[in-house]
Amino acid sequence: MTQNSFTRSNDRSLRPVALSVALTLAAGLTTFSAHAQESPADGVHADRVDWGILMDMSGPTASSQSVWVRGFQDYAAKVNEDGGINGRELNLLVEDNRFDAATDKIAFEKLVGQTPVIAISGMGSSVSQVALADTIKNGKVPVIGTYTPTKALSEPVSPMVYNGFCGYRQQAEAGVGYMVEKLGLENPKVMTVAIETAGGQEYAQFVADAVAKYNGTASSTTMKVTAADVTPQVQQIMSEEPDFITIYGIENTAILTMKTLAQYGLETPAFGITYLGTPSVYAALGAEAGANYNFISCFTPGGADDAEGNAELVAYAAEAGNADLSGNINYVAGWVAGQLAAQALEMAGENPTRESLVAALEGGFTVDSKGLAAPIVFTPEDHTGPQVLKMFSYDYDNSAFTADGDYADYEKYTKPAE
Amino acid sequence: MSDTLAPATVAAARAKTSPGKWIVRAIVLAVLIYAPFVLTSRSIFGIPLSNMQLLNLGLTQINLMLIAMLGALSLNFLTGSAGLISIGHAAFYATGAMTAAIFGTQLGWPFPLVLVCAAIAGALAGILAGLPSLRVRGLYFVLSTLAVHYVVVFLFQEYQFAFFGVVGVPFAQPSIGPIAIDSPIRWYFFLLPLVALVYFGLRNVLATREGRALMAMRDHELAATAMGADVRILRLKAFALSSAIAAVAGALYAHLLTNATSEVFGINFAIQFIAMIIIGGLGSLSGSLLGAAVWLLLPTIITGLTSFAADSTGIVRTVLVDHRPQLVQMIFGLIVIVLLIFAPGGMADLIAKLRAALFGRRHG
């Protein structure tokens, strides 16, 4: 075993280590033998199918990613209450990557070989997605329903990868398109406020591309993930006077920016990326600062409309003791990813394997979230996933999210130019 | 403890070698060679093992542990021999990764040469980072290495943004001559001898005249000067060697992950090496190995153990299942605290004491 590598040293003080390791191993073998059971290679058992989730459950992004996992788990629980999928329970194996690329690699390997699963969802850390992209594409375990869309994993289209979250390019296009139209701008002046990460830089570029379509100008400013004050950034906004701003980052990025704008009496309209559309952001902003803040999303938060899927989600969340999460966009995204997973598994047939799952999906399919998102269409050429977004804001008087229009109204912004 | 960094005991440990030891060594070597196959096939001599029987461990994790051992060894060498404590080891990892990216990814040099470049860059960075040691000691020096950490991570970020952008810095698949290191098993058999090499190399360095002077300097600066050693140069040399090893480890780390961003080398990454040598035993080379193993493997093992609670309900479920990651972190933190309080010399010392208690009479 591994600990034995120390004893490689010519160090007699470590001989007992070898002894104790041997003892531990022996003890382990007997103690756990009751639990020894043949794991089928693809995680498909007589009564259940093991499905992997790889997300940050205790690291810096846990506040959003673990909520997504909760949504996924609740949907799986609901499926299982209704009899499972083709007679088997959907059993989720959640691995915590602590937002660390190395831990991610370890956990991925575990889900492939140690406690095998039929497919993996989540993969919330973009760094590890990029690092694992080749392994995934050349491997046997499909990744279905990613939390973070990265280019490395989704381009070129691979039969092993299906995205499950709003893409950044689409967020920028739909958000900018909507704001330009809504505000009736001719040559829009747009500013991106982003955290200092490569992802922020990429998003700013997507915004600049989208703004260029309207003959506008785009600029950007950055802040630290750990920023506690954004006066310098807001000073820059004051001096450049953009028509609207767009925010990329963590919840605090949006909170600090909007609060400080309000403090300076600026009423610059703003929209945040999907991840920043949580109830806690609006609660922290309060009615005044929150009035100018919207977010673009491909998912409808629980309680924002009366679609069938939405009512189901709200009811089930309450039943599962997660009523406070149903308005959280991450919870909804996790729930929809659960719908995607369940549907994929159903398509894989009575006795699914990794291979049959991949083969079943290859021809393309559509996920109907019952109104929680626009129909999510996967074709053999396009695995982008949810592509239609709309703009949401928060109605403080009624304590509920409201959307401006229907998903169909927004399709024009993200349709690729013919 | 024979590997405490005191020359006398090092020599003493070498002197005694009985034939019985060779048998033990042969067995250990056999286990080390067989272990990766057990972890890959998930069975031993054809008998399948459950995940828990293998302690929830996988081979990639062992490989990462071996790389972490390089970092812990180099830091403990620095701390144990020169008495210098550094939070800068993540920075040297980053230096190694950056150098590997320049010479490997961008210039396409062969992998062994890239590692040499990483070592040289690491040594140079180490000398620069060690300069404040000419003026300050103790806590002040720790803080200067913290500053170095921020500077290097900033440089890495700028480098990444300038040449590679959002996806991070990619690293090609390493190969030594015609042999590609393309599977966990190959990584294992590449890393294992390397760790052994560094371990014995550092032991030998400590047994040299300069090594002894270094340790004398740690304990008493005047004594070292009396031995005719220029303490400051020695200190810088130790720093250069230590950071060269860390830089090689960083290059390996980046290659194993195949991709790295500046975010990988954060402050927590830096702190983990200190944690490893403290847990393992300050100033003990074998302790470094133990510490790295505990830090890398323990959370996984705890996670595996808590998975037995998967079928439970009620409050147990809330704590054990829904909050398992937090629970794992908490147990881990508590174990570290208990170790710190009850095992002042770290794991290495603890084991030495156990040994004394168990076999004390036999070994005198």
Add this chain to the structure above:
Amino acid sequence: MFAQVLFSGLALGSIYGLVALGFAVVFKATDVFNFAQGMFAVCGAYFAVTAISALDLPFGLAILFMIAACATLGVLAHIFLIQPLAGRSMLAIIMVTIALSIVLRAGIEIFYGPQGRVLTTPLPSGVIRIGDLRISQLHLIAALTSWACMAIFGAFFRFTSVGLLMRATADGHEAALVSGVNVNAMNRLAWAIGAVLAGIGGLFLGQLQIVSPELEAIGLLALPAVVIGGMQSIPGAIIGGLLVGLIAQFAGSYISPKSTDIVIYGLLLLILMVRPWGLLGQRELGRV
């Protein structure tokens, strides 16, 4: 713009100064470099959330609850973690504070769940206008409170007998022992003060943004503050905090937001090379 940046730098720096002061008090008294200081700030913010949202206490009582809870936390940390490690290497003690913050973080996440919490206090959130200058009332209150705390503790150390005893204990343990001072009690008091100051800082940070374990970062920002000011110096910590706040804001405004870390840690390196005992610290050689 200059005045605006100056004000925001001072406001932010005051909060840093407060946390750094707590850091310095602990360091001066017990020689412990407390890496859990950031987590203490987080705990303070969560204690306030508990008192206000869960216990429905009026604001004044909630603050008292927070202070009492933080002080208890500090004392417990000293009794169970620091005292057993008395006389051990600096690294071991640093490590135990790191382990403490791992445990605290996990505990908070288990108890409060993954989502960030919003801290609602009756503190004013409006804006005062002086000419072109817009001063956020919350920032102003944070700054004033910080200064008040600093003044109170300054007076405490200078004029009260307990404060004087604490200083005496910090300056030479043997002497204090001989004169019959209960060193452990003094040290516990220092830890309580350190945790309370961090907690107040966390309260304001949580109010300015959202309460989550990520507020821990304040602890790392207090670090350069104490070093720049002088680790052994109480006023040094305050000045250091203010300087770090000002540098962060000015570098962010006039160079680029990215440059702040580099400028702060560059100054830290410079100070270490030129004047390692800090701007206001006492020269003390060979301190290892």
